[in-house]
């Protein structure tokens with residue numbers, strides 16, 4: 001059976017950031033999309049449904065055709081169950097949104113879709129959306145997990161901006177942008193946002209879409225340094241393919257677990273096409289993309305969002321890759 005895979009959006013954000021509020025909006029708005037939402041109560045050790053007084057998986061089809069799925073089992077089981085119900089015609093949905101618990105790192109949820117089995121054929125990870133509570137960000141961002149949630153994001157949504165003054169929102173946006181320079185930041189008011197901003201992001205596709213968000217606006221120097229930060233490398237000179245491979249291999253070997261997200265569009269010496277790559281932790285892919293146009297300024301850009309990356313060492317390693 002060959003069907004288009006179901007796009008999956010992972011929604012994350014620290015405790016009380018407004019995930020449920022946003023999901024409620026997604027599930028109730030008349031957007032004409034058939035969404036299935038997994039509200040997770042899952043944990044590594046499955047909890048006895050009896051104890052919780054509820055079924056391990058509860059499914060509810062809503063008036064607008066969306067499906068709400070509360071689970072108390074491992075995510076994979078719920079994903080297979082949704083497929084079964086879809087295939088048997090018992091349920092209809094064309095997209096899936098998964099809510100992560102506030103204290104969870106979104107990486108294991110994202111990695112579920114890279115596992116290489118049936119799940120990867122039937123589902124495709126579209127993007128990671130991170131909600132940040134503008135009123136409590138200062139406190140939340142002291143936690144490395146809250147910083148990691150921002151680092152993994154393809155889109156950052158600022159909630160509760162109604163509770164803080166504009167300059168504080170601007171300062172927070174700057175800080176978030178230093179942590180993650182790739183993810184555009186949107187304001188979400190009590191869960192209200194155009195779904196088009198959140199869907200079809202194609203954050204994990206191999207493409208040349210890399211423009212770091214701050215290309216749009218300069219960042220002020222940081223007053224304090226966050227643990228998770230973005231490192232952008234540029235080269236105006238073509239890169240040597242062999243040295244590039246060695247550089248990437250070494251980087252992954254030594255810092256793979258600290259590389260939350262990374263993406264690159266590269267000019268390789270003697271090659272008319274651009275090389276694109278992207279990855280999450282140690283999992284990455286690369287491919288040859290379209291040729292550079294005749295009149296186009298050729299330039300390599302790599303963006304790494306990492307946890308305490310040794311910047312000077314990485315910059316020196318990259319400088320040696322130029323042909």
Ligand SMILES: Nc1nc2c(ncn2[C@@H]2O[C@H](COP(=O)(O)OP(=O)(O)OP(=O)(O)O)[C@@H](O)[C@H]2O)c(=O)[nH]1
Nearest residue numbers: 014015016017018019020021102159160188189190
């Ligand atoms: N003022 C204000 N309150 C908001 C906004 N968004 C959400 N809230 C409130 O913040 C509280 C927490 O929101 P939830 O949606 O439950 O947050 P959550 O991320 O699902 O919380 P956990 O599941 O506990 O991690 C609720 O009382 C919401 O009504 C907003 O934009 N402005």
